[in-house]
Amino acid sequence: MFKPKLFTVLPELNRHQLVRDIVSGILVGIVALPLAIAFAIASGVSPEKGLISAVIGGFLISFLGGSRVQIGGPTGAFIVILYGIVQQYGVNGLMIATIMAGVILIIMGLSQLGSLIKFIPYPVVVGFTSGIAIIIFSSEVKDFLGLQMASVPADFIEKWAAYFKALPTASPETIMVGAAALLIIIFWPKVSTKIPGPLIALIVTTLAVRMLHLPVDTIETRFGDISASIPAPSFPSLDMATIRHLIMPATTIAILGAIEALLSAVVADGMIGSRHKSNMELVAQGVANIVSPIFGGIPVTGAIARTATNVKNGGRTPIAGIVHAITLLAIMLLFGSWAKLIPMPTLAAILIVVAWNMSEHHVFRQLLKSPKSDVAVLLTTFGLTVIFDLTIAIEVGMLLSAILFMKRMASMSNVGVITGELKDAEDEDDPNAIVSRAIPAGVDVFEVSGPFFFGAASKFKDAMHVVGKAPAIRILRMRKVMSIDATGLNMMKELVSDSRKTGTKLILSGVHVQPLFAMQQYGLSDEIGEENIFGNIDDALDRARSLLGLPVQGRPAGFVASVKREKE
Numbered sequence: 001m002f003k004p005k006l007f008t009v010l011p012e013l014n015r016h017q018l019v020r021d022i023v024s025g026i027l028v029g030i031v032a033l034p035l036a037i038a039f040a041i042a043s044g045v046s047p048e049k050g051l052i053s054a055v056i057g058g059f060l061i062s063f064l065g066g067s068r069v070q071i072g073g074p075t076g077a078f079i080v081i082l083y084g085i086v087q088q089y090g091v092n093g094l095m096i097a098t099i100m101a102g103v104i105l106i107i108m109g110l111s112q113l114g115s116l117i118k119f120i121p122y123p124v125v126v127g128f129t130s131g132i133a134i135i136i137f138s139s140e141v142k143d144f145l146g147l148q149m150a151s152v153p154a155d156f157i158e159k160w161a162a163y164f165k166a167l168p169t170a171s172p173e174t175i176m177v178g179a180a181a182l183l184i185i186i187f188w189p190k191v192s193t194k195i196p197g198p199l200i201a202l203i204v205t206t207l208a209v210r211m212l213h214l215p216v217d218t219i220e221t222r223f224g225d226i227s228a229s230i231p232a233p234s235f236p237s238l239d240m241a242t243i244r245h246l247i248m249p250a251t252t253i254a255i256l257g258a259i260e261a262l263l264s265a266v267v268a269d270g271m272i273g274s275r276h277k278s279n280m281e282l283v284a285q286g287v288a289n290i291v292s293p294i295f296g297g298i299p300v301t302g303a304i305a306r307t308a309t310n311v312k313n314g315g316r317t318p319i320a321g322i323v324h325a326i327t328l329l330a331i332m333l334l335f336g337s338w339a340k341l342i343p344m345p346t347l348a349a350i351l352i353v354v355a356w357n358m359s360e361h362h363v364f365r366q367l368l369k370s371p372k373s374d375v376a377v378l379l380t381t382f383g384l385t386v387i388f389d390l391t392i393a394i395e396v397g398m399l400l401s402a403i404l405f406m407k408r409m410a411s412m413s414n415v416g417v418i419t420g421e422l423k424d425a426e427d428e429d430d431p432n433a434i435v436s437r438a439i440p441a442g443v444d445v446f447e448v449s450g451p452f453f454f455g456a457a458s459k460f461k462d463a464m465h466v467v468g469k470a471p472a473i474r475i476l477r478m479r480k481v482m483s484i485d486a487t488g489l490n491m492m493k494e495l496v497s498d499s500r501k502t503g504t505k506l507i508l509s510g511v512h513v514q515p516l517f518a519m520q521q522y523g524l525s526d527e528i529g530e531e532n533i534f535g536n537i538d539d540a541l542d543r544a545r546s547l548l549g550l551p552v553q554g555r556p557a558g559f560v561a562s563v564k565r566e567k568e
Contacts (some may be wrong), residue, residue, distance in 0.1 A: 002109075026324075042351055045086060047226055058300065067264075069301045096250075097301045126396065144349065147167070149162060174344075175345070216345060229332075258285065364378070377404065471505075476508050479537075
C-alpha cells in the first residue's frame with residue numbers, strides 16, 4: 001500500500017517506454033513553465049517560487065507518488081487561499097501553512113483516508129472549483145486591461161467596483177498584448193498539439209513587447225530580477241499564535257490538494273487503464289508540501305491538465321514526471337533570468353484560460369438540473385467561495401450536504417402501526433406480512449423501516465402515540481432496521497420506560513445483529529428481557545399469546561440465545 005509506484009513499475013520498464021517517458025516529460029516541463037510562473041504571481045509571491053515548487057514538488061510527487069503518470073506542481077486551486085495567507089501573514093506564514101498542510105496530508109495517507117475523499121459531495125467540489133475560477137478571472141482583470149490602480153481590493157464586489165471606476169485608465173497596448181496572447185492560446189492547438197499554446201503566446205508577446213518597446217508591464221517592472229537558482233534550505237520562524245490562526249487555512253490547503261491530486265489520479269487511471277494507490281499518493285503530496293516551502297516554494301498537488309498532457313504524449317511511468325521536474329530546473333538555470341521580460345498581460349491571459357477550464361461551466365449548468373437539495377449545496381458553496389472565503393465555503397458546503405443527507409435518510413425511515421386500519425397497506429405477497437397472521441386482541445404491531453438513527457427518532461416518538469389507549473402488548477418489528485445509533489437506543493429506552501408505566505409488555509421481532517449487539521451494550525436487552533426478543537414475527541406472536549394466556553401455535557424460541565451461539 002505504501003510502496004511508491006515508481007518502484008513497482010521499474011521492473012517492467014523497457015527502452016521504448018523510457019524514450020517515450022523522457023520525451024513526454026520534456027514537453028510537460030515546457031507546458032508547466034508559464035503556468036508555474038503565473039500561479040506564483042497570482043498567489044501573491046515572486047515568480048521564481050512557482051518554478052521552485054514545480055521542480056521540488058513535481059519531483060517528489062513523481063518519485064514517491066502512487067500514480068504512474070501524475071504530474072505535480074502549483075495549481076490554480078490554491079491561488080485564492082494562498083493570496084489571502086500572504087496578505088495577512090506574509091511569506092513566512094505561507095511557509096508555515098504549507099508545512100502544516102503537508103503534515104496533515106501525510107497523516108491522512110497513513111490513516112488510509114485516501115478512499116474517503118471520494119465521499120466529498122460532487123456539488124461541493126464543483127461549487128468551490130467554479131468559485132475559484134471566478135476569483136482567478138477577477139484577479140487578472142487589472143493586468144489584462146492595464147488598469148492604473150494603487151491597490152486591488154480583496155473583496156469580490158469591491159474589486160469589481162474599483163475596476164469599473166478605473167476603466168478609463170486602461171492601456172490599449174496592454175489590452176492588445178493580452179488579447180494577442182489569448183487568441184494564440186485558444187487557436188494554436190489547431191496548428192500543433194505538440195507545442196503548448198501558452199509557450200508560443202509567451203514567446204511571441206515577449207518578443208513583440210521587447211522589439212516594439214511597448215509600454216506594457218513586465219515581470220521585471222513589477223518584481224525586479226528573477227533568481228535563476230534553487231535557494232539554500234531555510235526554515236520559517238515559528239510562532240504558536242500564527243500556527244493557531246493557520247490551522248484552518250492549512251487544513252483547507254490539505255483538503256484541496258488531496259481532492260485535486262486524487263481526482264487527477266482517477267482521471268489518469270481512466271485514460272491509461274491503471275489503478276493508483278490513493279494513500280501513497282497522499283503521503284507523497286504531504287512530503288512534497290513539507291519540502292517545497294523549505295526551498296522557497298508554495299503548495300503543490302497533482303495537476304489534472306498537466307497529467308492529461310503527459311498521458312497524451314506517451315508518458316506511462318513516473319519517469320516522465322521526474323523528467324518534467326528536471327526540464328524545468330534546466331530551463332530555470334539556463335534561461336531563468338530571461339523570464340523577467342514576460343509581459344504581465346500574457347500571464348493574465350494564461351490564467352484567464354486556466355480559469356475558464358477550471359470553471360466546468362457545462363457541469364455547473366448540468367448540476368442546476370439536479371434535485372433542489374443538490375442545487376442548494378452547489379449555489380451555496382459557489383456563492384460563499386466568491387463572496388466570502390474558500391475555507392468557509394467548504395465547511396458550510398460539507399455541513400449542508402451532511403444535513404441534507406441526514407434528511408434524506410430520515411425520509412427513508414418510517415415507523416407505523418400495521419395492525420388495525422393500516423394492516424391493509426402491507427404487501428400481501430410478502431410471506432412475512434402481518435396481514436397473513438392472526439393478531440390477538442390487545443396486541444399492536446409496529447414496524448420500523450430504514451436506519452434507526454437520530455434523524456428518524458422524532459418519527460418513532462410520534463408513531464408510539466398514534467394509538468390512543470395503550471395496548472396490553474406492543475410488538476415492534478425491526479426486520480428492516482439494519483443499524484441503530486445512540487439516539488435510537490435512547491428512544492427505545494424511553495419506550496421501555498413508558499411501557500412499564502402503562503403496563504404494556506414490549507416484544508421485539510426480526511432484530512438484526514448490529515441493533516441487537518448495540519442494545520446489549522446499552523443494557524436494553526436486559527431491560528426488555530431476552531425472552532422477549534425474537535428473530536421472526538411468528539415467535540413474537542406466540543410469545544404475545546402466551547402472555548395473554550392464549551394457546552400458542554408453536555413454542556417461542558428466544559432469538560438472543562441463537563445469536564449468542566452464532567457469535568461464540
